[in-house]
Amino acid sequence: MTDAIENRLAALERRLQVVEDREAIIKLKATYVNYNDGGWKGPTHCFPDEVAELFTEDGIWDGRPDTGYAEGREQIRQLFRDFQIMPFIVHYVTNPLIEIDGDNASGHWHAIVTANMPDGSARWILGLYKETYARTPGGWKFKTLRFEAAANCAYDGGWGKPVTA
Numbered sequence: 360m361t362d363a364i365e366n367r368l369a370a371l372e373r374r375l376q377v378v379e380d381r382e383a384i385i386k387l388k389a390t391y392v393n394y395n396d397g398g399w400k401g402p403t404h405c406f407p408d409e410v411a412e413l414f415t416e417d418g419i420w421d422g423r424p425d426t427g428y429a430e431g432r433e434q435i436r437q438l439f440r441d442f443q444i445m446p447f448i449v450h451y452v453t454n455p456l457i458e459i460d461g462d463n464a465s466g467h468w469h470a471i472v473t474a475n476m477p478d479g480s481a482r483w484i485l486g487l488y489k490e491t492y493a494r495t496p497g498g499w500k501f502k503t504l505r506f507e508a509a510a511n512c513a514y515d516g517g518w519g520k521p522v523t524a
Contacts, residue, residue: 380459383499384492388452398447407439414501415493421505447475462494481514
């Protein structure tokens with residue numbers, strides 16, 4: 360085999376690896392939201408142990424200032440147990456921008472979240488997920504997951520209308 364062919368094959372393998380890594384991260388995100396959504400046929404956030412395992416040992420979940428902060432799998436597990444008081448939630452995540460850099464990656468997602476809160480109110484929550492990932496022996500994991508809310512509004516008011524008390 361010539362050097363030119365070997366170089367082309369090596370480049371093709373690198374490109375394929377990036378595609379496979381990106382698809383694995385998309386699946387990681389889909390798994391995360393599916394573990395949390397619920398309220399129509401069962402409780403929400405009913406997989407706190409599984410959610411915690413989607414993170415590295417020292418992973419960070421950051422929803423400050425509105426939703427909380429957890430560092431490490433044990434705190435993440437407890438946070439998601441606490442979220443089980445929500446009667447209904449669905450996450451819609453779109454527009455993934457994922458950059459792969461060897462065994463690390465970063466991601467940016469838009470999100471629309473519909474939720475019924477423990478006080479009986481319904482909310483629209485819109486924002487951005489900004490994430491970092493690490494390749495581990497168990498596959499890609501969240502290193503950091505940060506949600507930055509752009510809007511957190513009463514359902515009745517909609518996200519484009521002023522919210523009244």
